[in-house]
Amino acid sequence: MPWTMKPSLFWALLLFFILFLGAHSQIRPPKRRPKPGSKPKPTPRVPSPYRPGLEEPAEPTDLPPPLPPGPPSIFPDCPRECYCPPDFPSALYCDSRNLRKVPVIPSRIHYLYLQNNFITDLPIESFKNATGLRWVNLDNNRIRKIDQKVLEKLQSLVFLYMEKNQLQEVPMALPRNLEQLRLSQNQINKIPPGAFSKLENLVLLDLHHNKLSDGVFKPDTFQGLKNLMQLNLAHNILRKMPPKVPTAIHQLFLDSNNIENIPNGYFKGFPNLSFIRLNYNQLSDKGLPKNSFNISNLLVLHLSHNKLSNVPAINNRLEHLYLNNNEIQKINGTQICPNNLVAFHDFSSDLENVPHLRYLRLDGNQLKPPIPLDLMMCFRLLQSVII
Ligand SMILES: *[C@@H]1O[C@H](CO)[C@@H](O)[C@H](O)[C@H]1NC(C)=O
Ligand SMILES: *[C@@H]1O[C@H](CO)[C@@H](O)[C@H](O)[C@H]1NC(C)=O
Ligand SMILES: *[C@@H]1O[C@H](CO)[C@@H](O)[C@H](O)[C@H]1NC(C)=O
Ligand SMILES: *[C@@H]1O[C@H](CO)[C@@H](O)[C@H](O)[C@H]1NC(C)=O
Numbered sequence: 001m002p003w004t005m006k007p008s009l010f011w012a013l014l015l016f017f018i019l020f021l022g023a024h025s026q027i028r029p030p031k032r033r034p035k036p037g038s039k040p041k042p043t044p045r046v047p048s049p050y051r052p053g054l055e056e057p058a059e060p061t062d063l064p065p066p067l068p069p070g071p072p073s074i075f076p077d078c079p080r081e082c083y084c085p086p087d088f089p090s091a092l093y094c095d096s097r098n099l100r101k102v103p104v105i106p107s108r109i110h111y112l113y114l115q116n117n118f119i120t121d122l123p124i125e126s127f128k129n130a131t132g133l134r135w136v137n138l139d140n141n142r143i144r145k146i147d148q149k150v151l152e153k154l155q156s157l158v159f160l161y162m163e164k165n166q167l168q169e170v171p172m173a174l175p176r177n178l179e180q181l182r183l184s185q186n187q188i189n190k191i192p193p194g195a196f197s198k199l200e201n202l203v204l205l206d207l208h209h210n211k212l213s214d215g216v217f218k219p220d221t222f223q224g225l226k227n228l229m230q231l232n233l234a235h236n237i238l239r240k241m242p243p244k245v246p247t248a249i250h251q252l253f254l255d256s257n258n259i260e261n262i263p264n265g266y267f268k269g270f271p272n273l274s275f276i277r278l279n280y281n282q283l284s285d286k287g288l289p290k291n292s293f294n295i296s297n298l299l300v301l302h303l304s305h306n307k308l309s310n311v312p313a314i315n316n317r318l319e320h321l322y323l324n325n326n327e328i329q330k331i332n333g334t335q336i337c338p339n340n341l342v343a344f345h346d347f348s349s350d351l352e353n354v355p356h357l358r359y360l361r362l363d364g365n366q367l368k369p370p371i372p373l374d375l376m377m378c379f380r381l382l383q384s385v386i387i
Contacts, residue, residue, distance in 0.1 A: 063098065063100070063118050064098050065098060066081060066098045066099055067081075067097045067098060069081055070082075070083055073086075074086050075089065075106070077106040077108075078092075078106070079092075079094065079103030079104060079105075081094060081097055081099060081103055082094035082097070089108055090108060090109060090110040090111060091110070091111040091112075091113070092105065092106070092109045092111070092112050094112070094113060094114050094117070095113040095114060095115045095116050095117070095137070096116040096117070097117060098117060098118060099117040099118065099119060100117070100118050101119065101123070101126075102114065102119055102122055102123060102126040103126065104125065104126050104128075105126055105127055105133070106129065106130075107129040107131065107132060108132070109130060109132065110132050110133060110134045110156075111134065111135045112130075112133055113137050114136070114137060114138050114141070115137045115140050115141070115161070116139070116140045116141075117141050118142055119138065119141040119142060119143060120141075120142045120144065121143060121144070121145065121146075121147070122143065122146055122147060122150045123147075123150075124147060124149050124150055124153075127153050127154065128153070130153065131153055131154070131155065131156065132156055133157055134156050134158045134159070135157075135158060135159040136154075136159070136160055137161045138160075138161060138162045138165065139161050139163040139164055139165075139182075140164040140165075141162075141164075141165050142165060142166055143162065143165040143166060143167060144165075144166045144167065144168065145167070145168075146167075146171045148171075148172050148173040151171060151172075151173045151174060152173055152175075154175050156175070156177060157175040157177065157178060158177055158178060158179045158180070159178075159179065159180045160174070160178060160180070160181050160182070161180075161182045162182065162183055162186070163183065163184045163185050163186075163206075164185045164186070165185075165186050166186060166187060167183060167186040167187065168187050168189060168190065169188055169190035169191065169192060170183065170188060170190070170191045170192065170195045170196075170207075172192050172194075172195060174195065174198075174199060176198045176199060176200070176201070177201055178199050178201065178202055179201050179203050179204070180202075180204040180206075181199075181202060181205050181206070182206040183206065183210070184206045184207060184208040184209050184210070184232070185208070185209040185210075186209075186210055187210065187211055188207060188210040188211060188212060189210070189212065189213065189216065190216060191216050191217070191221055193218070193220070194220075195221075196221070196223070196224055196225050197220075197223055198224060199224060199225060200224060200225075200226050200227060201227060202225055202227065203228065203230065204228075204229065204230045205225070205228060205230070205232070206230075206232045207232060207236070208232045208233065208234040208235050208236070208253065209234070209235040209236075210235075210236055211237060212236040212237065212238065213236070213237045213238065213239075214238055214239055214240045217243055218243075219243050220244070221242075221243075221244070222242075222244055222245060222246050223244070225246040225248075226246065226248060227246075227248055228246040228248055228249060229248060229249060229251065230249075230250065230253075231245060231246075231249055231251070231252055231253070232253040233254055233257070234254060234255040234256055234257070235255065235256045236256075236257055237257065237258065238254065238257040238258065238259055239257070239258045239259060239260060239282075240260075241254070241259060241262055241266055245270070247269055247271070248272060249270050249272070249273055250272050250273060250274055250275065251273075251274070251275040251276075252270075252273060252275070252276050252277070253277045254276075254277060254278050254281070255277050255278065255281075255302070256279070256280040257280075258281065259278065259281040259282060259283060260281075260283065260284070260287050261286070261287025261288065262283070262287060262288055262289065262292050264292075265289070266292065267292060267295045267298075268295065270295070271296075271297060272297060273297060273298060274297050274298055274299045274300065275298075275299065275300045276293070276298065276300070276301050277302040278303055278306070279302045279303065279304045279305050279306075279322065280304075280306075281305075281306055282306065283303065283306040283307060283308060284307040284309070285308060285309055285310050288308070288312055290312075290313055291313050292312060292313075293313065293314055293318075294312075294313040294315050294338075295315060296315055296317065297317065298314075298318055299317065299318060300318075300319065300320040301318060301320070301321050301322065302322040303321075303323055303326070304322045304323060304324040304325050304326070304361065305324075305325045305326075306325075306326050307326060307327055308327060308328060309326070309327045309328055309329060311323060311328065311331055313336070313338075314336070314338055314357070315338055316338045316355050316356060318355075318356060319356050319358050319359065320357075320358065320359045320360075321357060321359070321360050321361070322361045323360070323361060323365070324362060324364045324365070324386070325363075325365070326365055328362065328365035328366065328367060329365070329366045329367070330367070331362070331367060331372060331375065332372070332374065333372045333373070333374030333376070333377065333378050333379075336375075336378070337355065337374070337378035337379075339353060339354075339355060339378065354380050354381055355378060355379050355380075355381070356381060357379045357381065357382055358382060358383045358384070359382075359383065359384050360382060360384070360386070361385075362385065362386060362387045363386045363387060367387055368387075369387055371385055371387055
């Protein structure tokens with residue numbers, strides 16, 4: 001049924017929108033406000049509200065004009081093009097203002113928001129006094145390179161977000177207190193030697209959607225990353241598994257590469273690895289040694305959209321297994337059961353030994369229902385099987 005609206009209602013709504021948007025671009029309250037003294041949480045990705053005139057222009061020479069300055073701030077050092085929340089003196093909001101240049105950052109600032117602008121570089125003059133910065137968000141700008149001298153100033157930096165820029169390599173001289181480094185959606189095809197070697201506190205390294213190939217990763221590339229828990233290399237052009245991934249790793253994301261095989265015992269060195277994503281690769285049975293994923297702490301394994309024709313061996317503790325869109329023709333529950341199904345019958349009340357698998361996807365293969373009975377006999381905690 002077509003949707004209609006009374007003309008008067010239409011004009012009232014339009015007026016409301018104009019007033020609302022007008023007010024909105026004048027004073028914008030801080031979107032996220034970490035409490036002073038407490039550790040800020042990583043920025044949630046909230047899409048900024050649609051505002052006419054702010055769309056990405058087709059031509060780089062045709063950038064929209066910077067927004068007019070807001071009302072005067074109670075802080076005399078507050079850059080006119082930014083917003084300084086009166087009750088939160090350590091934060092500076094300069095995001096989504098069509099800025100070309102980084103303003104001079106006052107020394108009191110710890111949290112700096114510069115995302116969604118047209119910034120191309122980080123001038124040393126802007127950061128001269130900004131030695132207290134802990135959290136910088138530069139997502140969605142046009143930065144190609146960072147001057148090493150700027151990074152050397154920022155010794156307190158803990159979070160550096162530079163997603164959606166034009167970097168071609170991982171910046172050198174990253175501050176050694178860094179805990180999160182997000183560089184996804186750039187054009188990175190190079191990691192300079194020693195780029196990560198001092199980052200002992202780094203917990204998260206996100207390099208997805210770049211141009212990383214096998215040759216970029218040397219045996220010492222990740223050396224020094226003693227506390228790295230999450231490594232995201234999805235959407236690159238890898239054909240091999242990266243060498244010498246830090247042993248503390250909990251989550252490894254490698255979706256959408258061209259990985260064909262996994263070296264024998266590759267995952268054995270990671271006692272805490274619990275989450276692997278390898279969807280959309282080129283893995284076949286031939287490239288997968290028998291016990292590749294039979295590792296004790298794995299909870300979630302994603303292997304969809306590969307070329308597997310058999311279900312790989314899994315451990316008792318695995319809870320989620322994604323094998324959809326492979327080339328599996330038949331499945332034998334007795335063979336894939338991590339327990340010996342015959343012996344296991346005698347201990348039917350022994351819940352500790354029951355395989356933990358709860359969710360299994362097998363759709364997009366050459367399998368036909370019904371689900372084999374021995375599969376259900378083995379995986380008694382299964383809540384959902386998609387076939
Ligand atoms: C940096 O701080 C010094 C001392 O507080 C001050 O004199 C100077 O003007 C500041 N420089 C900038 C670029 O803000
Ligand atoms: C695995 O986690 C445990 C417990 O958090 C920790 O003590 C151990 O050092 C970790 N192992 C590695 C190789 O990081
Ligand atoms: C998986 O590993 C365990 C312990 O390392 C081993 O006992 C078991 O036989 C392996 N499963 C398969 C199917 O090889
Ligand atoms: C499954 O494998 C077991 C052990 O290898 C075998 O005894 C059984 O006949 C197989 N089941 C089917 C339906 O092929």
